[in-house]
Amino acid sequence: xxxxxxxxxxxxxxxxxxxxxxxxxxDGGQIDAALGGGLALGVLHEFTxxxxxxxxxxxxxxxxxPLLARLPDTKPIFxxxxxxxxxxxxxxxxxxxPARLIQLHAVSDNEALACAETLLxxxxxNAVVAEVGHAGKLAGRRLQLACLEHGTSGFVLRRFPYxxxxxxxxxxxxxxxxxxxxxxxxxxxxxxPGETRxxxxxxxxxxxxxxxxxxxPQETGNAAHPFRLVAALAxxxxxxxxxxxx
Amino acid sequence: MALGIRRGQSLxxxxxxxxxxxxxxxxxxxxxxxxxxxxxxCNRISPLTAPDLPDGLWIDIAGCAHLFGGERRLAExxxxxxxxxxxxxxxxxxxxxxxARTATRTEIEIAxxxxxxxxxxxxxxxxxxxxxxxxxxxxxxxxxxxEALLRLPRAEITAxxxxxxxxxxxxxxxRASEPISWLQPEQEWRVQRPFVxxxxxxxxxxxxxxxxxxxxxxxxxxxxLGGTRFCARFFGIDGGEQTLIVTAAAPLHKPLRLARxxxxxxxxxxxxxxxxxxxxxxxxxxxxxLSQSAxxxxxxxxxxxxxxxxxxxxxGALRLWRPEPQASHIPERSWVARSPLAKxxxxxxPPGRRPLRLLSKPEPIEAMALVPDxxxxxxxxxxxxxxxxxxxxxxxxxxxxWRRSDVEERFRDYYRVEDEHGTRFWVFRTSQSGExxxxxxxxxxxxx
Numbered sequence: 001x002x003x004x005x006x007x008x009x010x011x012x013x014x015x016x017x018x019x020x021x022x023x024x025x026x027d028g029g030q031i032d033a034a035l036g037g038g039l040a041l042g043v044l045h046e047f048t049x050x051x052x053x054x055x056x057x058x059x060x061x062x063x064x065x066p067l068l069a070r071l072p073d074t075k076p077i078f079x080x081x082x083x084x085x086x087x088x089x090x091x092x093x094x095x096x097x098p099a100r101l102i103q104l105h106a107v108s109d110n111e112a113l114a115c116a117e118t119l120l121x122x123x124x125x126n127a128v129v130a131e132v133g134h135a136g137k138l139a140g141r142r143l144q145l146a147c148l149e150h151g152t153s154g155f156v157l158r159r160f161p162y163x164x165x166x167x168x169x170x171x172x173x174x175x176x177x178x179x180x181x182x183x184x185x186x187x188x189x190x191x192x193p194g195e196t197r198x199x200x201x202x203x204x205x206x207x208x209x210x211x212x213x214x215x216x217p218q219e220t221g222n223a224a225h226p227f228r229l230v231a232a233l234a235x236x237x238x239x240x241x242x243x244x245x246x
Numbered sequence: 247m248a249l250g251i252r253r254g255q256s257l258x259x260x261x262x263x264x265x266x267x268x269x270x271x272x273x274x275x276x277x278x279x280x281x282x283x284x285x286x287x288c289n290r291i292s293p294l295t296a297p298d299l300p301d302g303l304w305i306d307i308a309g310c311a312h313l314f315g316g317e318r319r320l321a322e323x324x325x326x327x328x329x330x331x332x333x334x335x336x337x338x339x340x341x342x343x344x345x346a347r348t349a350t351r352t353e354i355e356i357a358x359x360x361x362x363x364x365x366x367x368x369x370x371x372x373x374x375x376x377x378x379x380x381x382x383x384x385x386x387x388x389x390x391x392x393e394a395l396l397r398l399p400r401a402e403i404t405a406x407x408x409x410x411x412x413x414x415x416x417x418x419x420x421r422a423s424e425p426i427s428w429l430q431p432e433q434e435w436r437v438q439r440p441f442v443x444x445x446x447x448x449x450x451x452x453x454x455x456x457x458x459x460x461x462x463x464x465x466x467x468x469x470x471l472g473g474t475r476f477c478a479r480f481f482g483i484d485g486g487e488q489t490l491i492v493t494a495a496a497p498l499h500k501p502l503r504l505a506r507x508x509x510x511x512x513x514x515x516x517x518x519x520x521x522x523x524x525x526x527x528x529x530x531x532x533x534x535x536l537s538q539s540a541x542x543x544x545x546x547x548x549x550x551x552x553x554x555x556x557x558x559x560x561x562g563a564l565r566l567w568r569p570e571p572q573a574s575h576i577p578e579r580s581w582v583a584r585s586p587l588a589k590x591x592x593x594x595x596p597p598g599r600r601p602l603r604l605l606s607k608p609e610p611i612e613a614m615a616l617v618p619d620x621x622x623x624x625x626x627x628x629x630x631x632x633x634x635x636x637x638x639x640x641x642x643x644x645x646x647x648w649r650r651s652d653v654e655e656r657f658r659d660y661y662r663v664e665d666e667h668g669t670r671f672w673v674f675r676t677s678q679s680g681e682x683x684x685x686x687x688x689x690x691x692x693x694x
Contacts, residue, residue: 052630052669059669061602062694076550076568076586087604087691088569088581089596094694098569098581099590104557105565115557122553162628183668183694188636193664196694217694 019043019207021151024070027215027227031200036208039067039177042151044144046175048158048203049182054167057131057159059181059198061086064129064155065094066217066226071126071153073100078119080104080112081131082161094196095220113139116146116154123150131159133169140172171204178204184214184230197230274300284328285429291324294428302346304339304426321354336362339426340418344373344392363419367393374414380407392418435473435528437461444483444520451480451521452509458526459501459508466528472497473528478508480515481523488515492559495587496551497532503552507559554586575643577604577690598641599662601672601691608688611673618682621661622673627689632665640675662693670694 021042025032032038039045047060068077077100079086084105088098106112109132116130120143130143135156147154156175160167171178180201186194201212215227249263261267281297285304288295291314294306307320314320321333334345334355341362345355348369357365366373369392372381384407389395392415395403400412416422437458445451455478466472474497478490492507508526515521558566567583571593574580577600613622621637640659658674665671670693677684 051667052628056603056692058601058603058692058694065602065694085603085606087577087601088571088593089577090600090602090604090691090693092593092596093600094602098593102566102568102586103583104561106561111561115561118557119553122549124550124553183670185635185666185668186664186670188664191636192638193636193662193670196670197668198694199668 020148021153024067025225027229028225030229030232031202031211031213031215031227034202034209034211035177035205041071041153042147043176044140044147044154044156044172044174046140046156046158046172046178048169048171048178048180050167050180051182053182054158054160055162056085057157059183060157060179062094062196062217063179063181063198063200063215064157065091065096066219068127068129069095069097069220070226073097073126075124075126076100076102078102078104078116078125078128079131080106080116080119080129081159082106082108082112082133083131083159093219094217109133109135110139113143116156117142120146120152120154121149123152125152127153127155129155129157131157133158133160133167135169135172137170137173140174143172144174144176175204176206177202177208199233200227282429288324289429291320296426296428298343302343304428306426306428307335317356318354321356325354336365338362338418338420339424340374340414341366341420343375344369344418347373366418367391367396371395371411374411374418376411376414380410383407384411433527433529435462435466435531436525437465437527438523438525440523441521444522446517446520448509448512451512451515451517451524452505454524455508455512455526456501456505458524459505462526462528463499463501463504466531467499467534470534471531472499472534473504473531474498475528475530476504476507477527477529479525479527480517480521481525482518483520483522484518486518490515491529492555493563494551494555495558495585497534498555499534503555507555510556511559551587574646576646577643578606579646599638599693601670601693604672604691605689608674608690611687611689613673613675613687618685621663622687625663625673625687625689627671632663632669632671634663635666635668636664638662643674658688660690 019037019040021040023038023040025038026035047063049057049060053059071077079101081103084103086103091098091101104115106115112130112132113135116128119125119128143154143156156172158169180203182199184197184199186197188194195216197214197216199212199214202210204210212233214230214233216230218226218228251260251263257269278297278299281299281303285295285297288303288305292305292307292310296304298304307317311317311320314323317335321335325331325333330351332346332349332351334342334349336342336345336357337359341357344366345357349355370390371384371392374392384395395411395415403411413422417424439454439458445454473494475491475493480488482488490508490511492511498504554566566586568586568588568590569581570584570588570591572580572582609627611625611627613625615622622634624631624633638661640661642657642659644657645655655676658676660672660674663671663673671689672691672693674688674690675685676688677686
């Protein structure tokens, strides 16, 4: 009669573990340390952006691709978007085989969220990426619960149509990590643009600490880790541009 | 006929006129069956044919006549095969019916398009298919032709003779639709169930769908077949019929999955006063692919098609796809969308650095370059000015000369450019004649 001695024994009041399905290493160093071991799999992550980046979410995509490429190739990866402009040969340049991808064209944010939830609950994908503008608190909570059902990783890319409406959105409180990704100036090689560089700002991490880094995404074949750390930034990003300009 | 034998004569009178008259009992059921056979034979002319009891055939030849060299050729051919018969062609079924009754066995009545009203103006009102009693009433007040009926106010005719004359007139003139029950091709994979009491709750409908799905799937599976397109027909007690159509990416023979696909869409069905019968039809069937079950008897790879079917039926076709490579150097033509269940194809490695996002259509930009052959030093895209910090060497992609639409655009010189914020763009320059004056710049994609 366990319940007689401890009335709470049968109830799961404890906060669910932030990493129930393992982690994926980011750079094998600082970023992993900030995340408490690596980016958790089987949970929800959110990627936000500002400026024109919020219209096309390309930097977030570049950040996500090396991670997706390192997921096991057992099930397809679903990508849901209102504007389907992913370019398969370009995905290959960052190491993701386009044949692993199934795309879904949604006509509204709500439809994208509902389809993402269906896919997560079905457990037929290794990852589900949804490009969504506005999403309510409830939708985020539902996505997070759906992720946990089969341990499918969910990624929400905040993206807003060009020139329509506001571009601010409430953060998804239920997401385990929240990032703001922006392009960063590359190191030009003989005057040509160098390797892709991104400024990844970890705004929130459950069980981790926030931080900001400049990273270079690494192709699967070339490196063990998805990212190469170029610089760790201690300063808030508004100082960054001034520093780079000087 | 020559001896004066008419319809409606008594037998003894007819026998008095013709001693060698052969007689037989009328068998309306056999007549109707023969007429239906004839209507089915006419399917070679048009998919829409129907018997018109007791002695007619409807054929909807809209969009079919040109296959036979025009309406007249078609009618002549039909008359040759079905002789003796009387034929008429008109815009409306009602007008054609009336004209056919006035046609002779050698002459075909064809009302030219839009002139069916004139064609039937002088015909007697009986040819509008109005009840004999009402026709007699119309005759009594001197309304003998269609034209006479047309001249009178509609309200007055209705007040005196009821709604039928005006309704039939409207149908003949094409103002009202004519209900004709066209012959349906026999459906092999059809199961149906009438209900003792009409049902309307979603639970009852789901239950009924499940039973029908079980029955249909058992029949399909016995022959190792699966359906790829199913139709559920809900017959309401008010005479209305509603249909739900679901498709499956791979041949489907699992009753639970089939029922689920229908139940997902059940909110689109308005039960109204109640549904009195339900039918489920497999409209397209295909052999089942042999699947290997795992050692523990759980079938593998079942969930993917199932979920994809759910989404496809919710969203509509062409909303889910897997990209597949296509042999073309033109960036926007280098891939095509394929069914998500298609076998994945190996992707060739890209010929150079390619952007992550490709705009569906290149967008013109205002770009400024120091010399015509140089990459731009600054450009304006979607209203924002970008200063170029670094630019790559050009990559020239020639147009596909065998496509007519590409003739004016002979080549594109692509540059990877990075602006002062680090955003990397894929822009190209093109010119019609190769002269500096006709150079235009376009934005085509974004790198991460």
